[in-house]
């Protein structure tokens with residue numbers, strides 16, 4: 001069942017909707033400035049693909065027939081350590097069109113998504129890597145940008161989490177943020193803890 005919440009902005013009403021089925025997304029247009037990760041038409045294909053995945057979830061911000069922002073949730077990458085955990089879901093990306101920023105849409109789309117009780121059954125992670133950040137349009141430096149993101153994700157209960165995941169330690173501004181749902185079992189939390197630091201373990205296995 002798709003949730004829909006109206007969000008008033010100075011530019012008009014935006015509807016926050018999700019989880020959106022792929023065929024619903026297919027009928028909508030993409031705002032031409034949703035270019036942060038790839039060109040809008042390619043990104044639309046990626047969003048539909050995620051919406052159609054068994055554990056994929058897509059929340060969008062829609063103005064009339066146009067998608068102006070989105071957040072994606074999906075199982076972690078097959079090559080990452082987090083895929084070993086059955087209860088980890090990755091918040092893969094959040095993007096709001098440059099035409100619609102600073103209208104509270106990112107904050108609202110996260111708030112609406114995390115009001116879905118299904119997230120209480122999962123550990124949601126987000127790997128914030130600075131090479132994906134739009135420092136050009138926002139005119140923020142990477143440290144100010146990091147602060148905006150940690151505050152934004154912090155507003156829905158995500159916390160900065162130490163790890164030796166190579167993608168995170170590759171740059172000091174990168175951060176892993178995580179949120180453990182209320183219904184996640186103690187053993188699943190313990191398994192998650194054991195995945196945070198693996199390099200030392202890997203060295204011991206090698207010896």
Ligand SMILES: CC(C)(COP(=O)(O)OP(=O)(O)OC[C@H]1O[C@@H](n2cnc3c(N)ncnc32)[C@H](O)[C@@H]1OP(=O)(O)O)[C@@H](O)C(=O)NCCC(=O)NCCS
Nearest residue numbers: 036093094095096101102103104105106107133134138148
């Ligand atoms: C980061 C991003 C998602 C924020 O979207 P947004 O809809 O503009 O964010 P909101 O309007 O909900 O902002 C919430 C708060 O974050 C802070 N913030 C957001 N953008 C900011 C900026 N450019 N400068 C300073 N503070 C900012 C503010 O405190 C803001 O609250 P306020 O406007 O009441 O002061 C958007 O800039 C974006 O799509 N960037 C490109 C993609 C990206 O970097 N995604 C994150 C990595 S996956």
